[in-house]
Amino acid sequence: MRRTLTRAALAAALSLGALVGAAALTPAVAAPGGSGPYPADYSTSSSLPNHTIYRPVNLPTERLPVVVWGNGACSADGTSAQNFLKEIASYGFLVIANGNPGGGGSSTSAMLTQSIDWAFAQNTDAGSPLRGRVDTSEVGVAGFSCGGLEAYAVANDPRVTTVGIFSSGLLNDADDYQLRRLNDPIVYVIGGSGDVAYPNAMDDWNKLPAGLPAFMGNLNVGHGGTYHETNGGQFGYVAQQWFRWQLKGDQQAGRTFAGTDCPLCSRGWQVQRKNLTLGTDPTPTPTPTPTPTVTPTPTPTPTRTPTPIPTAGPSACTATYTVANQWGGGFVADVRVSAGTAVNGWRVRLTLPGGAALTHAWNGRSTGTTGTVTVANAEWNGTLQAGQSATFGFQGTGTGAGATVSCEAA
Incomplete structure (x- = not known):
């Protein structure tokens, strides 16, 4: 009964668009931003109507992993969380949000799929400045509140490699099949026990598939999060760290989530973890320098002469x-x-x-x-x-x- 009531309350808030007003999150003037090495801004494209595209103003030499974003209240305002999205893009990501800049109306989960399709098409389009610059092997899907429900809906897209749920949770037990089909690392970023989505998010957390790598971070800021703060505040920090780890292999960023200590705890976060393991890849924080190519590659002998499978037993x-x-x-x-x-x-x-x-x-x-x-x-x-x-x-x-x-x- 408690779950039914809390999910009904969240559903009502989503339907009224009352969780966070888009205007309250939108700075008056667009300008390059983010704390990363590649200041980012947003633009639009006639080939992707009803979306807002965030990317570094000056493209880095390395390819850009893709992050697609659903807004709070399923708003079709692609700039409702622009500080937060610029922060992610400034670390060398192509970020695409549902809705036009300052747009009205509602978005759908299908718009997230359209974003992925567009990014993949740009990577092979001879006339696109993004030709050959998109890392189509690394795709994150994420969203805030109602946008988190949109992210759940497309998380099983085979192109997706990680999922981010921000102050959101499934509204009904009948939707739990979406949890059972998850097969990529997932991060939950929630506004603490005062967040209207908190009971739903925690219920989802307890129902995740066994063995799925997952991180749960709660910061007592309520449902509104910190998206409107400079560089997206603490939510922006956690987001860029997660995507740098999951989509760029940045092990230093990974220590924020899977290290032996708890660096977020000193920032006021309550942390839970499941099945998170730091790999052995020493890839550093992405920079324009091509130094990783100097590292000698392992001998390819095993691939030329595979070890035969034993015939006995x-x-x-x-x-x-x-x-x-x-x-x-x-x-x-x-x-x-x-x-x-x-x-x-x-x-x-x-x-x-x-x-x-x-x-x-x-x-x-x-x-x-x-x-x-x-x-x-x-x-x-x-x-x-x-x-x-x-x-x-x-x-x-x-x-x-x-x-x-x-x-x-x-």
Whole structure:
């Protein structure tokens, strides 16, 4: 009964557009902003109507991961949280918000999908300044309040690699299927117990799939958050740190969430964590310098001469491959890894047909894009007992039929 009442209260607030008025969040004059190395501003595009596009004024040399955003109250004002969105973009991201600058009316979750589609199309458009500048392998979907519900709705898009829920939670138990289909790391940024969305967010937190990497941060600022503050305030700080970790591999930013200490606790946050592990990739905070290319790459010998799977006794693991969806220019495939004996890690070698290329994988860590590529387990699905299985998927270009897979214990 308590959950029903609190969710009904949130639904009423969303329908009235009373959670945070758009005008209260919109600075009077647009100007480049953000605390990152690439001051960012917003613009619009005739090829993406009803959206607002945030990006660095001067594009960095590295490609831009994508973050798409749904506004509070499902507002179609793409500048209702511009300080917050400029902050994210200033760290080298392409951020696209639902709605025109200062726009009216309501948005939908389909507009988030349109944002992703547009970003991918710009990356290959010969006439676009973003041609070849978009990292289509790294996409975050996020939103505030009603916009968080929009983010939930498209979180299962195979192109999405992380999800952000800001002061939001599902309105009904009947919608819990959206939690069960989550398969990418998720961050919750909530305004504390005084936030009208708090009970719903905590209920969702307790129902997340086992093994899903997740972070819950509560700051007692209420439902309005800190979006209107300089650089988006503390909510802006947490957002850019999360996306820098998840979409750029910035391990220093990752320590904000998965380190042995709790750096946010000294800022007044109440923190909960699930299944978060810092990787070993020493990638630094993104800068224009190309120094990461100096790091010697590992010897490719294992990929040229794979270790044969033992013929005696049961195989440590096996893999099965299925094309889940095929269209003119690409496909989505699923791979199931089954353990014959207990394993503490697995690695699948995937040989793609000629002309096919892997563009993005989820629930696994991919190496290579064409020919024979390798997908290793993620941090949360590598340990399998005999008879257990795990799955990963990927999106590719070309034709998926005819690929072959093999599995070995890591």
